[in-house]
Amino acid sequence: MEHGDTAVSAALKPGERLDDLQCSGLRLIQRPDAFRFGTDSVLLADFAAPKRADRAVDLGCGTGAIATLMAAHCPGLHVDAVEIQPEIADMAARSVRLNGMEDFIAVHCADMRSVWRSLGAEKFSVVVCNPPYGRDGGGRVSASDTNRIARHEGGLRPEDVAQAASKLLKSGGKLCVVYPAPRALEMMTAMEKHRLAPKRIRTVHGVEGRAPRFVLLDAVKDGGPMLHWLEPLCLRRADGSYSDEWRRIYRMDRERD
Numbered sequence: 001m002e003h004g005d006t007a008v009s010a011a012l013k014p015g016e017r018l019d020d021l022q023c024s025g026l027r028l029i030q031r032p033d034a035f036r037f038g039t040d041s042v043l044l045a046d047f048a049a050p051k052r053a054d055r056a057v058d059l060g061c062g063t064g065a066i067a068t069l070m071a072a073h074c075p076g077l078h079v080d081a082v083e084i085q086p087e088i089a090d091m092a093a094r095s096v097r098l099n100g101m102e103d104f105i106a107v108h109c110a111d112m113r114s115v116w117r118s119l120g121a122e123k124f125s126v127v128v129c130n131p132p133y134g135r136d137g138g139g140r141v142s143a144s145d146t147n148r149i150a151r152h153e154g155g156l157r158p159e160d161v162a163q164a165a166s167k168l169l170k171s172g173g174k175l176c177v178v179y180p181a182p183r184a185l186e187m188m189t190a191m192e193k194h195r196l197a198p199k200r201i202r203t204v205h206g207v208e209g210r211a212p213r214f215v216l217l218d219a220v221k222d223g224g225p226m227l228h229w230l231e232p233l234c235l236r237r238a239d240g241s242y243s244d245e246w247r248r249i250y251r252m253d254r255e256r257d
Contacts, residue, residue: 012029015031015032015033016029016030016031016091017029017030017031017032018030019036019037021065021068021069021072022250022251023068023069023072023073023251024072026068026072026099027095027098027099028063028064028065028068028091028092028095029063029091029092029094029095029098030063030091031091034087034088035062035088036062036063037062037063037065037066039235040130040178040204040214041062041065041066041069041130041178042065042069042249042250043178043204043214043216043233043249044066044128044130044176044177044178044216045065045066045069045070045073045128046069046073046249047176047178047202047216047218048066048070048126048128048176048218049074050070050074050077050125050126051074051077052074052075052076052077053125054074054077054124054125054126055078055080055123055124055125055126056070056077056078056079056080056124056125056126056127056128057079057080057081057082057115057119057124057126057127057128057168058070058079058080058081058082058127058128058129059082059112059115059127059128059129059131059161059164059165060082060083060084060112060129060130060131060132060156061081061082061083061089061092061107062083062088062092062130063088063091063092063095064081064091064092064095064096064105064107066128066130067079067081067092067105068095068096068099068101068105070128071101071104071105072101076104077104078103078104078105078106079104079105079106080105080106080108080119080124081096081105081106081107081108082108082110082112082115082119083107083108083109083110084109084110084111084112085109086109089107089108089109090109092107093107112129112156112160112161112164113156113160113163113164115164115168116164116167116168119168120168121167121168122167122168122169122170122171123168123170124168124169124170124173125169125170125172125173125174126173126174126176127164127165127168127169127173127174127175127176128175128176128177129161129165129175129176129177130177130178131156131158131161131177131179132156133179133180133183157190158179158183158186158187158189158190159190159193159194161175161177161187161190162175162187162190162191162193162194162196162219163190163194165194165196166194166195166196166221169196169221170221171221171222172220172221172222172223173220173221174199174218174219174220174221175191175196175218175219175221176216176217176218177216177217177218178204178214178215178216178217179214179215179217180213180214180215181203181204181211181212181213181214181215184201184215184217187217188217188219191219195221195222196219196220196221196223197219197220197221197222197223197224197225198217198218198219198227199218199219199220199223199226199227199228200216200217200218200227200228200230201215201216201217201227201228201229201230202215202216202217202229202230202231202232202233203215203232203233204216204232204233204235205232205233205234205235206234206235206236207234207235207236207237207238207240208234208236208237208238208243209238212232216230216233233245234246
């Protein structure tokens with residue numbers, strides 16, 4: 001995908017920059033002083049693995065990394081990307097246009113807790129969410145409002161994420177999240193309260209042999225009680241080199257477009 005200098009200049013506002021998604025030449029508009037996508041977003045997009053026939057929603061999409069990666073990895077998939085912060089939603093929408101993905105990603109500036117009213121109840125088969133990790137009062141809060149909202153729960157709890165997803169998902173649809181490992185039970189409890197049965201869980205380890213940092217977790221609406229533990233995902237080997245699974249997820253062994 002080619003991006004002319006004129007198009008790039010028109011897309012960027014003061015203080016913004018383009019960050020490489022390392023996928024088919026796709027890039028995202030982001031700000032150094034605002035929350036930016038990280039490894040957890042890349043892992044979640046891979047874990048969700050939607051099919052072309054799915055209808056997908058990315059709740060709290062930020063600048064659009066997960067939605068963009070899912071659409072890129074699954075040609076023909078349509079993703080509705082929901083972001084509550086107007087300035088961040090605007091960056092995501094401009095990134096969609098810059099990448100020429102308007103036919104596949106629609107950005108909505110809305111509260112995930114009420115967006116089902118406009119998108120439709122029980123219409124979707126896949127919902128993904130990389131929710132805020134930090135509890136209010138649970139640590140140092142960023143002075144930047146965009147960072148604070150993205151990183152700390154504020155008024156958004158695991159139960160809110162589960163409830164929002166349940167309203168959007170049809171029976172048999174799935175919610176996929178990435179969440180801190182020490183708080184996994186909170187998320188699973190919230191899921192079960194809203195007709196979402198945890199189905200697959202994969203621990204994510206920064207280095208093999210160490211405790212997990214995150215879990216990748218999905219839950220099926222109206223699903224049964226069986227929980228499947230997947231092979232742990234180690235990002236680096238003990239010697240610091242990238243693991244084979246990391247290389248697969250980042251498509252390091254493929255020739256990039």
